[in-house]
Structures are given as C-alpha cells and as structure tokens.
Amino acid sequence: MLTIGQLARYVGVSTKTVRVYHAKGLLPEPERDSSGYRRYPAQAVVELVKIRMLADAGVPLARIRELASAPEQLDSALQQLDADLTTRIKLLRDTQRRLRKLAAGDIRYLPEEVERHLDGLPGLGFTQRWIAMERDLWIIVYATHPDIADTWFQDQTQALTNPELRQLYLACDQAHDLDPADPSLTELADRIVAASIHRYGAEPPGQAADATIAELLQSTVNASSPALRQLDSLIRNGLEAGGFTLRTGAG
Structure with missing residues (x-):
C-alpha cells in the first residue's frame, strides 16, 4: 500500500496532480487508514499511469473520465482527437x-488585382x-x-477607362481643399449627377450594401474634408431630384 507521495513519485507526477x-x-x-493516511493499492498505479498517458497525449480530462466508463470507445475517441489535432496544426x-x-x-489586406489598381x-x-x-474604403468593402x-471594383475600374468619368474622379480628388462654399462644387456635383444618370439610368448595377456599412463608407469620405462633405450633399440632392436610386459605394 502506497502513500500519495509514493504513488505520485512512482508514476512521475506531483501530489497536486493526483x-x-x-x-x-x-x-x-x-x-x-487507522493512522489517518490514505493508502493506495497497486491498481491505483495502473490507473494513474493510464490517466497520465492520455493526459500527456492531449486528451482533455473530461474526455478521460468519459473513456474510463466506456473503454470500448477509446480507439475511435483517439482517432477523432488525432483528426482534431491535425486541423489545429494546420491552423497554427x-x-x-x-x-x-x-x-x-x-501581407496584403486586399486582393492582388485591387492592389495593382x-x-x-x-x-x-x-x-x-x-x-x-x-x-481604406476597399478594405472595408472587401x-x-x-x-x-x-x-x-470592376465598376470603378471600368469608369476610370472613360476619360470623362476619370476627370470627374480627379476633380473630386482636387476638390478636397476647396472652401465648402466654392461655387465650383455645385458645378462638379451637377456633372457627376448627369454622368451617373447617363451611365446607370435610374439605378446603379449590382447589389447594395447594408445601410450601416454604406453610411460608414460615405462618412469616411465626408470626414476627410468639409468640401467633400458638401459635394456629397449636393450630389445626393441632385440624384434624388433626378429620381436616381441612391446606393453608397467605395470610390
């Protein structure tokens, strides 16, 4: 009969683990026993060795308890644990x-095609x-x-192949530092509205983003410049007046 310290020492674990x-x-x-000590039989050594071997192999303690009551499931359980470990290794x-x-x-945050663009x-x-x-906008969208x-993305790249549409994009870029009251913003907004209705009709192609993300994208643009915020307001008013279905998108 063994004390807990002897049992732990023979199997190679700590008494705390036992x-x-x-x-x-x-x-x-x-x-x-009558002396107040817990005494372990030889079978406890066998059981403790089995537990230690399974635990060292990565079997969770909860599963070890389950398998102790259903030893016939040990092989299939170990195979499943092995498969799970293979998946974890791949993820790591x-x-x-x-x-x-x-x-x-x-490391790229965007598809290679977008980065080249x-x-x-x-x-x-x-x-x-x-x-x-x-x-930043494309990162949010993707x-x-x-x-x-x-x-x-394909819609924007196609637009940039058109010299007139490309000039509108460049004009938006150049409008960044304008005074929000600059009359050229109204003229630019009118040109963008006319080009959008001419290109798309009453509604832009493709699916729409949910309203929260759409507003997040536009607010990102607007926050970068008071002039761009004013331009967005003018464009929205013009599109709505023209019966255009508004969909906010990147670019």
Whole structure:
C-alpha cells in the first residue's frame, strides 16, 4: 500500500496532480487508514499511469473520465482527437505563415488585382491622400461585403477607362481643399449627377450594401474634408431630384 507521495513519485507526477485527478473523478480516492493516511493499492498505479498517458497525449480530462466508463470507445475517441489535432496544426501553421509575412512586410489586406489598381492611380494623376482613402474604403468593402466587392471594383475600374468619368474622379480628388462654399462644387456635383444618370439610368448595377456599412463608407469620405462633405450633399440632392436610386459605394 502506497502513500500519495509514493504513488505520485512512482508514476512521475506531483501530489497536486493526483489530487486534481481525485477532484475530477478520474482516480478513486481511498479511505484513510487507522493512522489517518490514505493508502493506495497497486491498481491505483495502473490507473494513474493510464490517466497520465492520455493526459500527456492531449486528451482533455473530461474526455478521460468519459473513456474510463466506456473503454470500448477509446480507439475511435483517439482517432477523432488525432483528426482534431491535425486541423489545429494546420491552423497554427497558417497563422505562422501569416505572421512571417507580416513581419516581412509582405501581407496584403486586399486582393492582388485591387492592389495593382491602387498602385496605378498615381500615374493617372491621383494624389496619395486620395489613394490612401480609397485603400481604406476597399478594405472595408472587401471585409464586410466580399460577395459584392468585386462588382463594385470592376465598376470603378471600368469608369476610370472613360476619360470623362476619370476627370470627374480627379476633380473630386482636387476638390478636397476647396472652401465648402466654392461655387465650383455645385458645378462638379451637377456633372457627376448627369454622368451617373447617363451611365446607370435610374439605378446603379449590382447589389447594395447594408445601410450601416454604406453610411460608414460615405462618412469616411465626408470626414476627410468639409468640401467633400458638401459635394456629397449636393450630389445626393441632385440624384434624388433626378429620381436616381441612391446606393453608397467605395470610390
């Protein structure tokens, strides 16, 4: 008969661990003898070795207790745990690869096609300020609406191939520092309204974002400049007057 210290030492665990196994119902706790000590039989060594082996293999203590009452399920349970571990390893490796890319400065928040598009905007005359804002907007769109983000992106890139529409985008960029009362904003808004109705008719193509995200996108643009906030108001009024269905989108 063994004391708890002897049992723990023979199996290679601490007495605290043995007590945890008692508390979890994994190892029966013997009655105290006449001297007030708990004495463990040889079978306790066998049971403790089994528990330790399963625990060291990564089997949760709750599962060990279940398997103790249904040993015939041990093989299938271990196979499932092995499959779960394989999945966890893959996720950890994926996380490690992303961390290494981040550390190397080689991580993209946007699809490669969108990054190439943004990289080409300086050549079209857009300011770095405008490009940075567009990047943030596209990050929001692709994060919240991956199902429609490509449709919006293709619509914008197609617009930029049209010289007249490209000039409107450039004019919006250049309007950033204007006084909100500058009359040129009204003229620019009228041109954008006319171009939008001419291009889309009464309604823009593709699906709409939910109202919260749509307003978040537009508020991001408006917050960057009082002039752009005024331009947005003028455009909205003009589109509504023209019977156009408003849908806020990136760019």
